[in-house]
Amino acid sequence: MNYTLTINGKRRSVDVAPEMPLLWVLRNELGLVGSKFGCGMGVCGACTVHVDGQAQRSCSLPISDVGTAKIVTIEGVGATPVGQRLQKAWLDIDVAQCGYCQAGQIMSAAALLQQTPKPGHEDIVSGMSGNICRCATYDRIQKAILNAAGKMEAVDAA
Amino acid sequence: MQPDTTVLTRRAFLSASLLAGGGLALDFTIPVQAAVPAGASVLGAFVSIAPNGAITIMGKNPEIGQGIKTSLAMMIADELDADWAQVSVVQADVDPDRYGPQFAGASLSTPTNWLPMRRAGAAARDMLLRAAATRWNVPIDQIKTAKGRLIHGATKRSLGYGDVASAAAMLTPPDLQTVKLKSPDQFSIIGQPTRGVDSGRVIRGEPLFGIDTRLTGMLYAAYEAPPAHGAKLRSADLSAAKAAPGVKHVFQIQGAGGPGGVVEGIAILATNWWYANEARAKLVLDWDMTAAKGHSSEDYAAQAKALLDANAGIDFERSGDPAKAMAGAAKRIKSRYDYPFLAHATLEPQNCTALYQNGQIEIWAPSQQPQPGRELIAKELGIPLDKQIVHITRIGGGFGRRLNNDYMAQAAAIAKALPGVPVQLLWSREDDTRRDFYRPGGWHEFEAGVDGDGKIVAFTNHFATFGADGKSQRFANMAERHFPARLVPNLAFTQSYMKIGIPMGALRAPTSNAMAFCFQGFLDEVAVLGGRDLPSLILELCAEDKIVGDADAPDIAPKGFHTARARAVVEKVVEISKWAERPKEKGRGRGFAFYFCHQGYFAEVVDVSVADDKSITVHKIWAAGDVGRQIVNPMMAEAQVRGSILDGLAQALEGQKITFTDGAIEQSNFSDFRLGRIDRNPDVEIAWVLSDFHPSGLGEPALPPVIPALTNAIYAATGTRVRSLPIEL
Ligand code: FES
Numbered sequence: 001m002n003y004t005l006t007i008n009g010k011r012r013s014v015d016v017a018p019e020m021p022l023l024w025v026l027r028n029e030l031g032l033v034g035s036k037f038g039c040g041m042g043v044c045g046a047c048t049v050h051v052d053g054q055a056q057r058s059c060s061l062p063i064s065d066v067g068t069a070k071i072v073t074i075e076g077v078g079a080t081p082v083g084q085r086l087q088k089a090w091l092d093i094d095v096a097q098c099g100y101c102q103a104g105q106i107m108s109a110a111a112l113l114q115q116t117p118k119p120g121h122e123d124i125v126s127g128m129s130g131n132i133c134r135c136a137t138y139d140r141i142q143k144a145i146l147n148a149a150g151k152m153e154a155v156d157a158a
Numbered sequence: 159m160q161p162d163t164t165v166l167t168r169r170a171f172l173s174a175s176l177l178a179g180g181g182l183a184l185d186f187t188i189p190v191q192a193a194v195p196a197g198a199s200v201l202g203a204f205v206s207i208a209p210n211g212a213i214t215i216m217g218k219n220p221e222i223g224q225g226i227k228t229s230l231a232m233m234i235a236d237e238l239d240a241d242w243a244q245v246s247v248v249q250a251d252v253d254p255d256r257y258g259p260q261f262a263g264a265s266l267s268t269p270t271n272w273l274p275m276r277r278a279g280a281a282a283r284d285m286l287l288r289a290a291a292t293r294w295n296v297p298i299d300q301i302k303t304a305k306g307r308l309i310h311g312a313t314k315r316s317l318g319y320g321d322v323a324s325a326a327a328m329l330t331p332p333d334l335q336t337v338k339l340k341s342p343d344q345f346s347i348i349g350q351p352t353r354g355v356d357s358g359r360v361i362r363g364e365p366l367f368g369i370d371t372r373l374t375g376m377l378y379a380a381y382e383a384p385p386a387h388g389a390k391l392r393s394a395d396l397s398a399a400k401a402a403p404g405v406k407h408v409f410q411i412q413g414a415g416g417p418g419g420v421v422e423g424i425a426i427l428a429t430n431w432w433y434a435n436e437a438r439a440k441l442v443l444d445w446d447m448t449a450a451k452g453h454s455s456e457d458y459a460a461q462a463k464a465l466l467d468a469n470a471g472i473d474f475e476r477s478g479d480p481a482k483a484m485a486g487a488a489k490r491i492k493s494r495y496d497y498p499f500l501a502h503a504t505l506e507p508q509n510c511t512a513l514y515q516n517g518q519i520e521i522w523a524p525s526q527q528p529q530p531g532r533e534l535i536a537k538e539l540g541i542p543l544d545k546q547i548v549h550i551t552r553i554g555g556g557f558g559r560r561l562n563n564d565y566m567a568q569a570a571a572i573a574k575a576l577p578g579v580p581v582q583l584l585w586s587r588e589d590d591t592r593r594d595f596y597r598p599g600g601w602h603e604f605e606a607g608v609d610g611d612g613k614i615v616a617f618t619n620h621f622a623t624f625g626a627d628g629k630s631q632r633f634a635n636m637a638e639r640h641f642p643a644r645l646v647p648n649l650a651f652t653q654s655y656m657k658i659g660i661p662m663g664a665l666r667a668p669t670s671n672a673m674a675f676c677f678q679g680f681l682d683e684v685a686v687l688g689g690r691d692l693p694s695l696i697l698e699l700c701a702e703d704k705i706v707g708d709a710d711a712p713d714i715a716p717k718g719f720h721t722a723r724a725r726a727v728v729e730k731v732v733e734i735s736k737w738a739e740r741p742k743e744k745g746r747g748r749g750f751a752f753y754f755c756h757q758g759y760f761a762e763v764v765d766v767s768v769a770d771d772k773s774i775t776v777h778k779i780w781a782a783g784d785v786g787r788q789i790v791n792p793m794m795a796e797a798q799v800r801g802s803i804l805d806g807l808a809q810a811l812e813g814q815k816i817t818f819t820d821g822a823i824e825q826s827n828f829s830d831f832r833l834g835r836i837d838r839n840p841d842v843e844i845a846w847v848l849s850d851f852h853p854s855g856l857g858e859p860a861l862p863p864v865i866p867a868l869t870n871a872i873y874a875a876t877g878t879r880v881r882s883l884p885i886e887l
Pocket residue numbers: 036037038039040041042043044045046047048057058059060
């Protein structure tokens with residue numbers, strides 16, 4: 001089946017089975033490898049993208065359900081003000097360890113800040129609890145989100 | 159599968175040459191195997207300085223999130239007095255002749271590279287100084303270096319490193335053993351919190367990881383491996399899978415032997431991995447399960463219990479007369495402890511990309527030790543080492559899983575069957591959970607006797623584990639002279655062995671992650687029995703200055719256990735956690751534990767509360783660590799400590815266990831093998847004890863003590879002693 005998608009502001013066409021999850025369209029058809037495969041069943045968040053501004057697990061979203069929705073991935077989120085602030089905050093305190101989960105973390109954080117610009121601890125926990133970090137960078141994820149939300153003095157690294 | 163460390167500290171060798179396009183290319187090898195011919199222009203030299211001053215350093219070891227690609231380059235750049243902003247780090251390919259051992263494991267990258275890396279940087283600086291001295295015709299000791307520049311103060315002249323790099327390339331390199339190194343107070347990069355060299359690419363989602371490798375015309379492979387460890391393929395009908403959408407090839411791969419290499423199965427290749435993986439449901443396979451029968455976790459637990467009951471273990475360590483001393487003790491206590499099998503659950507599932515053509519193979523491997531992977535491919539697939547090019551990719555988590563190279567051999571086997579077609583093998587999460595090399599479960603019986611002052615007079619441990627012929631299998635073992643051996647007058651460690659058909663391997667802080675729980679949990683019981691607390695018991699055991707185990711060697715962090723270093727971290731954590739004034743209230747308590755492994759010393763205190771509904775909340779953790787005199791990159795060092803601590807908490811609190819029946823693993827994904835999430839993110843306070851020893855690594859040693867500190871805290875809060883993992887109250 002032919003599908004035309006809007007990804008990071010660009011129109012892209014693919015010819016794939018209707019059940020193919022968006023993640024595999026991004027990674028294997030379109031060469032957008034920033035969204036990661038972790039579990040394939042919606043429980044780790046490594047594949048998180050925005051679908052019309054909502055954080056969604058792309059591993060569990062069939063391409064046929066995407067329709068005309070606007071998709072933003074980690075490759076495009078830096079073009080939004082919230083994404084840009086988050087990426088800077090992520091770098092300032094160097095959140096990443098292995099880095100594999102971080103695209104998904106940033107996408108979930110961006111959706112959180114779009115909905116709740118000044119999140120409290122509980123908001124962060126509920127907004128981010130779908131994202132696993134096997135390296136357990138949670139402390140810095142929390143700090144980076146607060147920094148991006150302008151709630152803390154940024155801690156700068158070299 | 160652990161790297162051989164005996165060759166690591168041998169004399170290194172340096173050669174200098176002209177960089178293609180001008181500049182200095184410095185190569186060095188540890189150990190010496192092949193020197194690059196002098197004067198040759200070198201691509202990808204270890205350290206190179208271009209005429210514009212840009213410095214390129216090869217990252218020799220795999221980056222798994224431990225920050226080594228950054229910290230080894232920091233060591234070189236600091237002695238070189240480089241401007242860190244002008245340094246870029248490029249991941250090296252596998253090349254043992256040039257780089258020596260290239261692995262990420264056993265927390266060894268820091269201790270084994272600490273002096274070699276610095277010496278290389280210092281040697282480069284020495285050559286630049288000599289080149290500048292000749293250029294200016296001034297004595298060398300009048301020239302200073304800073305931030306990539308050479309400065310002659312008297313005449314107010316200065317040169318960039320790039321300006322003299324080509325001239326330096328013509329000089330003879332200094333002797334690496336005698337080249338002068340900085341004193342710690344002169345460090346300008348080492349010791350500074352430094353961002354990971356790839357962090358920018360990570361947060362932008364750029365291709366970095368093994369799974370991100372993309373080659374023109376590449377096909378994606380899924381692999382149907384045996385459903386149980388030991389199962390053998392009797393017959394296969396591949397026709398329906400071949401007809402599935404997107405599928406290009408389906409074929410059988412013969413197993414080469416053990417689980418560590420090519421495992422028999424069916425490869426499905428498609429234009430998209432999702433098509434390949436979906437087509438697995440169409441395979442009609444008949445497996446012979448005979449050899450898998452009987453390998454069940456419940457059976458092993460029952461066998462272990464019988465072995466402990468029989469109490470006829472083989473001696474592993476003995477001093478004095480424990481039986482007599484036990485009989486004469488004022489008080490005695492006996493307890494059993496056990497812990498389950500565990501998976502690694504790296505977030506990036508196992509994968510590997512390979513292209514075979516004209517008898518040569520090129521591989522993109524997310525492997526913690528790709529060098530043995532090449533040897534495996536040579537052995538099992540007959541592709542000689544000189545016909546293999548192996549690229550090291552960034553790795554989405556190691557934790558010991560990727561010390562094995564089974565996925566690498568598997569990808570190579572698939573690629574070899576399809577010459578000219580690039581192939582990316584990827585495992586599903588379910589494959590990854592079921593085809594692991596598990597942290598072995600283990601069962602222990604302890605007994606101890608104390609005198610009237612609560613001092614230990616006798617101590618025994620009987621360990622029921624996996625092995626044969628009077629020896630435990632690797633990673634189902636325990637360290638020689640494990641604490642408190644040689645510190646208690648009458649002590650016996652004995653072991654009993656069971657044969658097993660499930661692959662086992664190293665999980666972050668191998669053996670220690672389990673032993674700490676048992677030994678430090680039981681020692682807490684002994685302390686309570688003697689009317690005291692665990693810190694004071696450990697301090698008493700370590701009261702006399704001595705080294706248990708290997709004597710110190712020059713030029714590397716000590717391997718043996720130094721009682722004085724143990725005391726210092728115990729005292730430190732007691733101080734920062736205000737242990738003496740710890741609150742004692744119902745349902746809330748603090749626990750302490752200490753552990754030494756991977757050349758590092760950690761003492762930790764956990765503050766926990768247990769609610770009426772038995773739910774456990776960890777409020778805070780204090781950790782005091784000694785990994786030598788220098789923390790190379792404080793930012794990543796703290797990240798490793800925090801990460802290790804949360805990793806240990808997840809093992810204990812998230813119900814983590816791997817169980818199996820007739821060789822088939824019962825867990826499949828993060829839904830039934832749960833990892834920690836952001837809701838369990840307690841405050842962690844870290845204090846470093848800077849002892850006067852060479853630095854050692856931080857990938858592992860902070861993990862083991864947190865589990866017994868937690869279970870000891872639960873005891874303090876509730877009076878319930880946790881003797882089995884994962885915790886179920
Ligand atoms: S890969 Fe989609 S949630 Fe894990």
